[in-house]
Amino acid sequence: MSSLNRLRMLGLVVAGMMLAGGLHAEGDKANGRKLVYTCNGCHGVPGWSNVYPSYPVPEIVGQNQQYIVDALEAYKHGQRIHPTMQAQAQSLSDQEIADVAAYLSSLSK
Numbered sequence: 001m002s003s004l005n006r007l008r009m010l011g012l013v014v015a016g017m018m019l020a021g022g023l024h025a026e027g028d029k030a031n032g033r034k035l036v037y038t039c040n041g042c043h044g045v046p047g048w049s050n051v052y053p054s055y056p057v058p059e060i061v062g063q064n065q066q067y068i069v070d071a072l073e074a075y076k077h078g079q080r081i082h083p084t085m086q087a088q089a090q091s092l093s094d095q096e097i098a099d100v101a102a103y104l105s106s107l108s109k
Helices: 003-020 029-035 065-076 083-090 094-106
Strands: none
Touching (some): 065 083
């Protein structure tokens, strides 16, 4: 196989992985910091629970970056069900999801 054909094959593999969700965009922490203001409405509530309806709200500060990306993508595509989270995730581009995850994962608890 020639070098050019190997390079083309590599390009196809990388493109396929990106389309399949195997690779994620690098997150921009500075932009993520701007985007998380809506997250704090629930996830920033002291005691990590919501008033009504009463339910525990997971702590997301310091969470694993890939976990945050995966969770938001699952909400965005209807694989995880929660009306508020689905609406929030659907309002974010893939890059914005990566940005939010980069920022939140960079914080310590």
